[in-house]
Every structure is written in C-alpha cells, then in structure tokens.
Amino acid sequence: xxxxxxxxxxxxxxxxxxxxxxxxxxxxxxxxxxxxxxxxxxxxxxxxxxxxxxxxxxxxxxxxxxxxxxxxxxxxxxxxxxxxxxxxxxxxxx
Numbered sequence: 001x002x003x004x005x006x007x008x009x010x011x012x013x014x015x016x017x018x019x020x021x022x023x024x025x026x027x028x029x030x031x032x033x034x035x036x037x038x039x040x041x042x043x044x045x046x047x048x049x050x051x052x053x054x055x056x057x058x059x060x061x062x063x064x065x066x067x068x069x070x071x072x073x074x075x076x077x078x079x080x081x082x083x084x085x086x087x088x089x090x091x092x093x094x
Contacts, residue, residue: 009077011070016040018074020081028053033074040070047071050078057082060089 003022008015021032029052035041047067051058059075062068072088079086 007077007081009073011073043067044070050075056087057084058087
C-alpha cells in the first residue's frame with residue numbers, strides 16, 4: 001500500500017500544501033507530488049517526481065525557470081518533512 005502525506009512549502013513568500021505519494025521501488029523510493037493549487041500543479045507537471053536513494057532525496061534536475069524554483073521549494077520541504085538530506089546538482093555555465 002502506498003503512503004500519502006501532506007507537506008507544507010513556501011513559494012514566492014506564500015505557503016502552499018502538497019500531497020506526497022510514496023512508492024517503494026525495490027532499492028529506492030519515489031515521491032510523487034501533487035500540489036493543492038491548480039496553477040502550481042500545472043507548473044510542476046513533468047517535474048513532480050523526487051527519488052530517494054541511500055537515504056538522500058535528489059532534488060535535481062532543476063529546470064532553469066520558475067518551474068525550477070518551485071521544484072526546489074517542494075523538494076526542500078519534502079526533505080524537511082522526512083528529515084532527510086538532499087542532493088542537488090548545480091550546473092555551471094562557462
């Protein structure tokens with residue numbers, strides 16, 4: 001049975017809520033996020049799955065736009081809720 005939890009996150013200085021559906025996938029967990037706000041749910045579409053491997057939640061990849069900012073806000077709230085460290089790959093432009 002999949003577990004579903006509610007998380008709270010801040011985005012653009014406002015507080016929002018999302019549901020995190022946890023799927024156990026053998027060697028890792030997946031967190032599938034549904035934002036309880038239609039406009040933000042559409043913005044996150046396609047970037048709503050976070051992977052947990054070896055106790056870390058990966059927030060990457062982050063798109064280079066507002067969707068990336070939203071994914072980061074949700075990912076950090078997910079880590080805080082579950083008290084898990086996060087992994088974020090930062091791309092540098094030369």
